[in-house]
Amino acid sequence: MKNPVIELLLDRRTVRDFTTQLVDDEALKLIIECGIHAPNSRNKQNWHFSVITNPKVIEEINRLTIAGMDRLGIKHEPDYHIFYHAPVVVIMSSVIEGFSELNCGCAVENMAIAAKSLGIDSCIVGQTRFMYHQADPIDINRIVKIPEGYEHDIAICFGYRNGDNPKVKPRREGIVDYIK
């Protein structure tokens, strides 16, 4: 049985090597639309999508995050880029309560699958949380337009992949029980 949705879900891989090709606005809007249609607890929709295509802002977030990682002693390659030079970054923030993290998780996965269906790859990036550990008095939430009362949750970057789709990593065994 050929089912394009199932194929996309099984074929989606985290990509960590992007070309410089930009993502057009139309495609980006569709991806975001799919994000905001994700299921969310009690349909509160108290989340926010900061859609960043400004390369200077992307570089600044990378710089702040690396500074935070260094301060926390988290090791990385000298030329490490947390978004792997992808041209689009979406930072999810939310009112931290109840299932807010799960809500944002649903949104990033919806966006990842929507992107994949348009030939655009992605990497969910949790490391952005480390940017809040850097030492300078910088209003990070203002830079990424996180609304008052909202907190950073997770990020996802998008772009066109360099090379082949990464091979699927083996999935752990013994993690499913069917109770009939």
Ligand SMILES: Cc1cc2nc3c(=O)[nH]c(=O)nc-3n(C[C@H](O)[C@H](O)[C@H](O)COP(=O)(O)O)c2cc1C
């Ligand atoms: C909540 C979350 C945070 C993640 N954070 C990062 C990250 O900061 N950097 C990164 O390169 N990959 C990150 N990933 C991607 C995972 O490493 C990846 O999904 C996992 O290795 C499985 O590979 P696959 O997505 O290709 O199946 C994250 C994934 C999730 C769901």
